[in-house]
Amino acid sequence: MARSERQVAITADGGALRRGDVIQVGGQPMAVADIRHLTGGAKLVAFTTGDILTITPRTTLVVLRTVAGWEGPVC
Known part of the structure; x- marks a missing residue:
């Protein structure tokens, strides 16, 4: 089965x-x-919109990341 990507x-x-x-x-x-x-x-941090943001090493973020390796149907 082919691997798919998911955020x-x-x-x-x-x-x-x-x-x-x-x-x-x-x-x-x-x-x-x-x-x-x-x-x-x-x-x-530069965004695709052209906006920029400065973050410190202690900044905690919730990130959506695209990862490979998921198998089966996407729910």
């Missing part, structure tokens, strides 16, 4: 954020386009 919600700190992740900012889902490392461990 799952995970809790991650600022260090675990990846390109392609989707987070909600102000109630709006925003896809991460780029991440830049700043002094002190902070990160500058």
